[in-house]
Amino acid sequence: GLAARRTALLKELGREIGSKTYVKNIDISDPVPAQKLLRELLDEMGGADLIVINSGISVTNRDFRAEPELETIAVNVSGFAAMMNVAVNYFLEKGNGHITGISSIAGIRGAAPSPAYNASKAFVSNYMEGMRQKLSKTSISVSDIRPGFIDTPLIEGHEWAFWTVTADVAAAQIYGAIRKKKKIAYVPRRWYFIAQLLKILPEFLYHWGYNRIVRGQEGGKDGK
Known part of the structure; x- marks a missing residue:
């Protein structure tokens, strides 16, 4: 799972990794929505x-x-x-x-x-x-x-x-x-x-x- 405010580089990294990756746009300067998005990412991944x-x-x-x-x-x-x-x-x-x-x-x-x-x-x-x-x-x-x-x-x-x-x-x-x-x-x-x-x-x-x-x-x- 990869998360950041700018996801373009993460998508490129995901392609380099080769295996299935999950990318989520998360801006932690706004903490409450960011918390929800991180939890969503963990659920989408099936755990970590x-x-x-x-x-x-x-x-x-x-x-x-x-x-x-x-x-x-x-x-x-x-x-x-x-x-x-x-x-x-x-x-x-x-x-x-x-x-x-x-x-x-x-x-x-x-x-x-x-x-x-x-x-x-x-x-x-x-x-x-x-x-x-x-x-x-x-x-x-x-x-x-x-x-x-x-x-x-x-x-x-x-x-x-x-x-x-x-x-x-x-x-x-x-x-x-x-x-x-x-x-x-x-x-x-x-x-x-x-x-x-x-x-x-x-x-x-x-x-x-x-x-x-x-x-x-x-x-x-x-x-x-």
């Missing part, structure tokens, strides 16, 4: 053992306008929680299952270019940890996948992005983590070590590093 929730938009908001912040929260927070609610209740009825949510390395600390995006990904990781605890006495697994920088249009123009991996490499590592039902997985794996450092780094050092790496690169670009 795994639900992957990858709800994420990122808007650079240097002028701190309200619209990008609210849109990001609507999709990445409210939309994610709505899909998670359907997935949890479906697997509780079924008796078992596996839920995988895609958060981000960005959820570890805040960042100036898009405060709402980083905060929304922190919500996703925290929310999944809470659900993992809530479901600990059931046969439902919850995995939190935390990607770093993936070579997609989303990071175009970000010269400071490092440890970038191709979409194929990321997909292979995500697939492996899902197969193993890992509670938390960083993609690529080496981000685990940076994540542990970021968690304990004092704010003044974090801001110093950010200014040196990110703003330094942006300044160099602007000066060309």
